[in-house]
Amino acid sequence: MGGRAGILFRQSRGDPPAQLPPMKVLVVGAGGREHALAWKIKQSPLVSEVLCTPGNAGIVDVARVEKVAADDGPGLVALCQKEQPGLVVIGPEDPLCAGVADLLRAKGFKVFGPGKDGARLEGSKAFSKELLEKYRIPTAASRSFDRSGAAKGYLDGCTTWPQVIKADGLAAGKGVYIVDDPRQGKSVIDALMEEGRHGKAGARVLIEEFMEGEEASVFLVTDGSTLCILEPVQDHKRVGDGDVGPNTGGMGVFSPVPELGKRVHKQIESHVLLPTVHALRREGLEFRGVLFVGLMITESGPRVVEYNVRFGDPECEALMRRMKSDLVPLLLATAEGRLEEVDPPTWDPRPVVGVIAAAEGYPDAPRKGDPITGLEEANAIEGVVVFHSGTRRVKSPAGELSVLSNGGRVLCITAVGDTLDDARERAYRAFDTIQFDGKFCRRDIGRRREARHGRQ
Numbered sequence: 537m538g539g540r541a542g543i544l545f546r547q548s549r550g551d552p553p554a555q556l557p558p559m560k561v562l563v564v565g566a567g568g569r570e571h572a573l574a575w576k577i578k579q580s581p582l583v584s585e586v587l588c589t590p591g592n593a594g595i596v597d598v599a600r601v602e603k604v605a606a607d608d609g610p611g612l613v614a615l616c617q618k619e620q621p622g623l624v625v626i627g628p629e630d631p632l633c634a635g636v637a638d639l640l641r642a643k644g645f646k647v648f649g650p651g652k653d654g655a656r657l658e659g660s661k662a663f664s665k666e667l668l669e670k671y672r673i674p675t676a677a678s679r680s681f682d683r684s685g686a687a688k689g690y691l692d693g694c695t696t697w698p699q700v701i702k703a704d705g706l707a708a709g710k711g712v713y714i715v716d717d718p719r720q721g722k723s724v725i726d727a728l729m730e731e732g733r734h735g736k737a738g739a740r741v742l743i744e745e746f747m748e749g750e751e752a753s754v755f756l757v758t759d760g761s762t763l764c765i766l767e768p769v770q771d772h773k774r775v776g777d778g779d780v781g782p783n784t785g786g787m788g789v790f791s792p793v794p795e796l797g798k799r800v801h802k803q804i805e806s807h808v809l810l811p812t813v814h815a816l817r818r819e820g821l822e823f824r825g826v827l828f829v830g831l832m833i834t835e836s837g838p839r840v841v842e843y844n845v846r847f848g849d850p851e852c853e854a855l856m857r858r859m860k861s862d863l864v865p866l867l868l869a870t871a872e873g874r875l876e877e878v879d880p881p882t883w884d885p886r887p888v889v890g891v892i893a894a895a896e897g898y899p900d901a902p903r904k905g906d907p908i909t910g911l912e913e914a915n916a917i918e919g920v921v922v923f924h925s926g927t928r929r930v931k932s933p934a935g936e937l938s939v940l941s942n943g944g945r946v947l948c949i950t951a952v953g954d955t956l957d958d959a960r961e962r963a964y965r966a967f968d969t970i971q972f973d974g975k976f977c978r979r980d981i982g983r984r985r986e987a988r989h990g991r992q
Contacts, residue, residue, distance in 0.1 A: 558584035559622025561864065562615070563599065564606050564636075566590050568925035568948040569849035570627040572856040573863075574599045575923070577625070580864040587619060593939045594924025607631045609639045616645050623648065623868050629706055629846050632825075633659035646871040647824070650845050654816065654823040657843040661704050661742050664843045671815040673808055675840040678744030680704065684729040687741055691721040698746045703728055705737030709773070709785035710899055714746065747841065749834035750795050753851050756809050757866060760823045762875040763813050764866065765805065767858060767883050768793045769851040775899060777980045784899045785945060788981030789890040790956065791854045795833070804831065804838045812843075824870050850890045850948045853923050857888045857950050889959040889982045890950040891967050895926070896974025898944035902926075906941045906972040914966035919952040919959070922966065941972050956982055 561583050563574045571594050578586045578598045589612070591601035604611040607630050616624060624640055626632055626649035635652035656663045662680040669675070681687035691699065701724045703711030711734050715721040721743075728738030751773075755766040769791040775781035796804075808829060816823050828844035828851070847855070856863070861882040869878045895902035904926075914922050926943015949966045953959030960982045967977055 558582060560585045560587060560619055562619065562621040562624045563588040563595075563627060564612065564624065564631060565627030566592050566595075566606065567627065567849050567943075568923040568945070569847050569852040571595050571598070571923040571925070572853040572948075573625055573627060573847070575921070576856040576859065576863045577867075580862045582862070582864045582868075587615075587621065589615065592924045592942070593927035593929040594922070596929065607634050607636065609634070609636045612636060613639060613643055616640060616643065622646065623864070623871060625649070625867060626825075627846060629655070629658050629844065632845055633706060637825075646868065648867045648871045649825040650821075650823045654821045654825075655845045656821075657827070658845040659706060661702050661842065662740060665742060665744075667815055667819065668840055671811050671818075673811050673815070673840055674837060676700070676744040676747050678742050680740060680742050682740045684725050687725050687729070687743060688718075688722045690743055691715075691718045691725070694718070694743075696745065700742075700744050700746050701725065701728070702742045702744070703734045703738040704740035704742060705734070707734040707737045710734070710783055711737055712783050747832040747834055747839055749832045749839075751841075752793055752796055752831045752833055752838075753789075753848055754804055754809070754829045754831060755826055755847065755851070755855065756813075756829070757826050757870055757875070758813055758816075758823055759870045759873045759875040760813070760816060760821075761873075763809065764875065764880055765809060766826075766855060766881065767791055768796050769848070769854050771848065771851055772978060772981055775894075775978075777978050782899055784894075786848065786850050787892045787894070787978045789850050789854045789888075790959070790982040791851075791858055791888055792885075800833060800838065808838055808840060824873065849925070850892060850923075850945075853948045853950050854888045854890050857890075857921065857952055858884045858886075860884050884952065886952050886954060887956040887959045887982075888950055888952045889956065889963045890948050891963045891977050891981050892925070892945050893947040893949060893967055893970060893972075893975050893977055895941050895944055895946050895972075896976065902941075902944035903974050904940070904942050906974060908939045908941060908946070908970065908972040910970040911939065914949065914969040917951070917962055917966050917969070919962050920966045921950050922970070923948045923950065946972070946975070 586599035588595045588599040589602040589604040624647045632655040637647045637649040638651040701713045713724045727733040753769045757764045770793045771786045772788045830841040831838045869875045925945045928942040951959045951962035
């Protein structure tokens with residue numbers, strides 16, 4: 537495969553599938569993304585059992601849940617040595633940036649997820665910006681600062697507004713601030729660099745030009761030589777209807793994205809995705825996993841907002857609902873470095889909408905511990921699957937199990953429909969069926985006109 541960087545999947549040659557013995561698959565993580573992955577992996581005839589750690593109250597319905605933390609490298613090694621999974625799928629960014637994939641590979645396990653060096657694309661926005669600029673991949677102009685005084689001085693010299701201030705490190709999707717003037721910008725700088733709002737993640741910041749356009753999330757699976765482009769998804773990052781309020785980890789999604797026509801797809805492929813895989817190879821960054829590219833479709837073409845080195849959440853839930861083919865051969869071939877040998881996924885053409893049921897106080901200080909009811913009734917609605925994001929199960933003294941909220945984003949309610957409006961109606965009907973104190977959602981998911989200018 538050497539020298540074939542950026543080659544897209546071949547079309548099917550009609551080769552018979554390889555006969556593999558059923559295997560265990562371990563999914564690492566505890567959110568809606570991991571619930572969706574475990575749900576999809578369980579459907580594969582190649583899988584004898586799905587394990588997940590540390591899991592949540594919904595994942596227990598599709599996988600055997602263990603209680604090893606996602607970033608506990610030695611604990612994960614011990615679990616894998618005991619269970620001998622044929623594949624490990626790491627969901628969240630924190631263990632990837634900490635080098636857990638490297639640790640497991642060194643012990644002989646097959647891992648879907650980049651090593652620590654490749655994960656720097658998400659772990660450091662300054663690093664990813666340097667890569668984008670070095671390989672002339674279109675993105676916003678930016679400057680990075682590790683001293684608050686220099687950052688404030690730069691803001692004083694800006695002549696165009698708004699500007700975007702980003703924490704350099706991992707901030708769970710909440711480290712991005714759009715500011716309208718120097719005063720507001722300096723307040724954000726103080727919060728990030730002086731007050732430590734996002735801990736070490738804000739010790740260094742980027743200030744970049746604001747990009748206006750239509751947002752899109754594009755995912756590619758790559759083993760470093762071959763790439764497979766998945767279906768596009770559009771996320772809604774702001775907490776309130778009409779894209780108001782602070783950024784969140786994502787309040788809802790829809791797919792497909794009709795605005796991304798063939799011409800834009802080709803631009804994204806040729807100007808962003810192929811150069812990105814080429815850059816990874818040139819820089820010697822081994823990458824066996826999924827690269828999530830946040831894009832702004834501007835008047836001058838697609839421009840990169842950010843890289844993430846894992847499936848997005850809630851984008852993953854939408855992708856798993858629309859993927860018709862078996863996910864496991866794709867993940868396993870990527871982990872083994874033979875992605876060119878497998879066929880591209882096939883997709884359900886019907887739209888899917890995912891709505892986040894969030895807890896009161898999200899994204900700042902969400903309340904937890906509220907009983908959740910109506911889950912069975914919601915899942916019984918045609919086309920609906922409810923994925924758990926922040927939940928836990930408790931047993932009463934009488935032995936009865938109940939599900940409690942345990943995070944800011946509690947559930948991702950997905951629905952497939954014949955039309956986008958049909959999918960939206962089912963998703964919101966399911967949301968209204970589910971009850972817990974303080975729950976809320978955005979009511980405009982999938983209304984594309986209201987989803988503009990949202991990602992930056």
